Amino acid sequence: MKILVVSDSHGRNSNIDEAIRREKPFDILAFCGDAERSLDEYEFNGYYAPEGERYGFYAVCGNCDWRSEYPGEVFFEAAGHKIYMTHGHLSHIRAKLSFDGLINEGKKRGADVVLFGHTHDARIENAGGILLINPGSLTYPRDGSGIGTYAVLKLEEGKAPKAEIFKL
Numbered sequence: 656m657k658i659l660v661v662s663d664s665h666g667r668n669s670n671i672d673e674a675i676r677r678e679k680p681f682d683i684l685a686f687c688g689d690a691e692r693s694l695d696e697y698e699f700n701g702y703y704a705p706e707g708e709r710y711g712f713y714a715v716c717g718n719c720d721w722r723s724e725y726p727g728e729v730f731f732e733a734a735g736h737k738i739y740m741t742h743g744h745l746s747h748i749r750a751k752l753s754f755d756g757l758i759n760e761g762k763k764r765g766a767d768v769v770l771f772g773h774t775h776d777a778r779i780e781n782a783g784g785i786l787l788i789n790p791g792s793l794t795y796p797r798d799g800s801g802i803g804t805y806a807v808l809k810l811e812e813g814k815a816p817k818a819e820i821f822k823l
Contacts, residue, residue, distance in 0.1 A: 656682045656683070656733050656734040656809070656810045656811070657678070657680075657681040657682050657683075657807060657808070657809055657810075658681065658682060658683040658684075658685055658733065658738075658807070658808040658809075658810065659674060659675065659678045659681045659683070659684050659685070659710075659805065659806075659807060660685045660687065660770055660788055660790045660805060660806040660807070660808055660818075661674055661684070661685070661686055661687070661790055661793055661805045661806075662686065662687035662688060662689065662717075662742070662771075662772030662773075662789070662790050662791070662792060662793070662805075663687070663688070663689040663717070663772050663773070663775055663791070663792035663793060663794060663795065664686075664689070664690055664691070664792075664793040664794050665689055665690075665691050665719065665792070665793075665794045665795060666690070666691040666692050666794075667793065667794045668690075668692065668694075668696070670793035670794055670803050670823060671686075671697065671793060673823055674793065674805045674821075674823065677821070677823075678805075678807060678821075680710075681710055681807075682710055682711060682733070683710055683711040683712070683713065683733060684697060684710055684711070684712050684713075685713050685714075685738075685740055685770055685808075686712075686713070686714040686715070687715060687717070687740060687741070687742055687743075687770055687771055687772035687773075687789075687790065688714070688715045688716055688717025688718075688719075688720060688725075688741075688742030688743075688744075688772050688773065689717030689718065689719045689720060689742065689772060689773070689792075690714070690717070690720055690723070691719050691720065694714055694725075697712055697714075711733075713729050713731060713740060714729075715727060715728060715729055715740055715741055715742050716742065717742035717744065717772060717773065718742065718744040718773065727741060727742070728740065728741040728760070729741075730764050730766070733810055734810035734811055734812050735810070735812035735813060736767050736768055736810050736812075736816055737764065737765050737766045737767055737768070738766060738767075738768045738769075738770060739760060739761045739764050739766035739768070739769045739770070740769070740770040740771070741757070741760070741769075741770075741771050742771065742772050742773050743757065743771040743772055743773030743774065743789075744773050754780075754782060754787055757769050757771055757787060758782055758783045758785055758787070761785045762783065762784075762785065766785060767784070767785060767786065767816065768785065768786045768788065768808065768810075768816050769785050769786070769787050769788070770788050770789075770790075770808075771787070771788075771789050772789060772790065772792070773789075774789060774797070775791055775792035775795055775796055775797040776789060776791060776796075776797050776798070777789060777790060777791025777792075777796065777798065777804040777806070777820045778791075778820075779806070779818045779819070779820060786815075786816050786818065788806050788808060788818050789806075790804060790805045790806035790820065791803070791804035791805070791806075791820065792804065793805060793823065800822070802822045802823055803822070803823040804820055804821065804822055804823070805820070805821055805823070806818055806819065806820050806821070807819050807821065
């Protein structure tokens with residue numbers, strides 16, 4: 656199973672479109688918050704179906720999504736893995752500091768993967784038995800490159816999850 660993980664597009668849906676174009680086909684689009692505009696074009700009853708393609712869709716509200724209809728956190732299962740997703744601001748994370756809040760929330764839910772955004776700092780890290788994935792920002796990365804990032808998570812039942820960061 657392939658999950659496209661994106662975050663922090665901050666109003667530039669064209670960056671989401673580009674990540675989708677590069678990574679299709681995939682099974683799930685996971686948006687980790689701070690869209691700052693509607694994501695309706697990516698969702699239709701939990702699925703998106705451009706040109707006959709279908710994928711699952713999950714999204715959470717970020718600290719810049721003042722009128723979002725999405726929840727602050729989502730928990731779902733895929734290919735035998737339990738995934739906790741949040742933007743990160745509710746766990747008080749900061750770039751390059753402690754992720755203990757995220758790890759604790761993931762553990763409470765029995766998750767083996769935690770997806771989050773907020774810091775604009777792309778990272779993949781194993782911590783406390785949980786794979787932490789921040790796809791960075793599609794629009795405003797904090798690595799100094801000015802090139803947006805996203806992540807791809809690959810899941811196979813009975814195997815450790817694998818993830819990779821990509822630049823737009």
